[in-house]
Amino acid sequence: MKLHRKITYSVAVAGAVAAGALMAQATVGPKDVAFPQGFDKWQMYQQLNRHDVKQYRELYAKPEIVKAVREGKPVPNGAVLVIAIFAAQQDADGKPTRDAKGNFIKGKPMGVTVMEKRAGWGASVPAAWRNGDWQYAAYTPDGKPNEKANANIKGCFECHLPHAQQDFVISLAGLSGTAAGAAQRPSGPGAVAIAEFLFGPEKVSVKAGQTITWTNIDDSPHQVTVQGASTLRTPVVLKGQSTSLQFTEEGTYGYICGLHPGMKGEIVVTK
Ligand code: HEC
Ligand SMILES: [Cu+2]
Structure with a gap:
């Protein structure tokens, strides 16, 4: 009796593994979004100082992608957008220090996040959090998959989802070069x-x-x-x-x- 149970159990596990392997083949996910080799030679379309996490970030895309968007075209199929994340250098009080242009100064590399758009790629994403045909992946600074971040890839989709009206690209103003003409800084009491x-x-x-x-x-x-x-x-x-x-x-x-x-x-x- 005991033996019989054991066999049943192992057969069930083998079945589940086989089904999982089939699923993985059909589903597009972080594994399909390759590490963008040589991205730092692409066009840096925006720099970003983030006080909340004390990070300095550089956003990259291939020059032809930036050009297309700046000509008023939609973000082209095949576009790859990259963020290189660095810790910001800090002074003795923990305040990020700035360079002559006012940007935070690059410290330790923290990671690389990527989004890539390919026709048909969105089909395997549940409708509730689909981002058009975009897929996401996170990498360590040396180009290895960031397994922890990729395990919760849904989080990437959900945070970008409210930006559907700009093709889910939060930095679209930077990409399209319309970031200037920035919002007015308020003044006065309160x-x-x-x-x-x-x-x-x-x-x-x-x-x-x-x-x-x-x-x-x-x-x-x-x-x-x-x-x-x-x-x-x-x-x-x-x-x-x-x-x-x-x-x-x-x-x-x-x-x-x-x-x-x-x-x-x-x-x-x-x-
Ligand atoms: C908490 C919300 C949030 C989550 C979660 C999130 N992002 Fe973003 N993402 C942003 C914001 C805000 C920007 C604009 C640039 C910035 O602030 O760094 C951005 C920008 C990007 C960009 C540059 C293109 C663009 O849309 O502006 C890429 C690439 C990117 N994110 C990838 C990812 C990946 C990969 C994940 C999941 C591992 C992820 N993001 C998860 C908020 C988020
Ligand atoms: Cu906020």
Whole structure:
């Protein structure tokens, strides 16, 4: 009896493995998005300073892809977009240091993320999080698959999904060269800019009842999320959009970005 059970079990496992192998052949995924050899000789179409994770990032595409998009064409089939991620060098206080042009300075390489668009590639992605015909993959700096990130590839699709109206390319403004003409930085009492994944100023002081207005300067969306007895979330703000809150009670309120929890700010409300 015991022996019989064992045999049944091993047969079932063999069956499952065979089915899994067949599935893997039919499904397009991170394994099909090759490491972009020599990408650092392609066109760097954007540089990015991320305060929230203290990273400096470079975004690359082949010159013919950048050219096509800058001519007003859709992102071509076969396009490969790459981000090279580096730790930002920091001063003694942990503040990222900047070069003469204002960019963070490259530290240790952290990884390479890739998205690639090929006709038919989206068909094997569940409709609920399909990104057109894009597929995603993450690599270590030396070009080995980042197994941990690739195991949760759905996370890549889900975060890019709200950007469907720009073909899921969050940095499309950089790719198309329309990044200039950037959103206006707000000023005045109660005005907070969200730029480079940083709330500026990080600490804002207002009188009770006075309005605090956040304006998003970044290409990436953000969301003010005030933590307290009950969490208060503003709508997600896209580039150029603003959102406001008023506090009637005196006190100090800490807040974060609902999309990038590494972004922190503070509201001080006085009488
Ligand atoms: C938390 C949301 C989020 C997740 C998860 C995410 N991305 Fe992105 N991605 C962004 C943002 C924001 C940008 C714009 C550039 C930046 O901020 O680095 C971006 C840009 C990119 C770009 C450059 C082209 C573009 O769309 O602008 C690539 C390539 C990319 N991501 C790949 C990936 C891969 C691969 C994964 C999964 C391993 C992933 N992303 C997961 C938010 C996300
Ligand atoms: Cu944010």
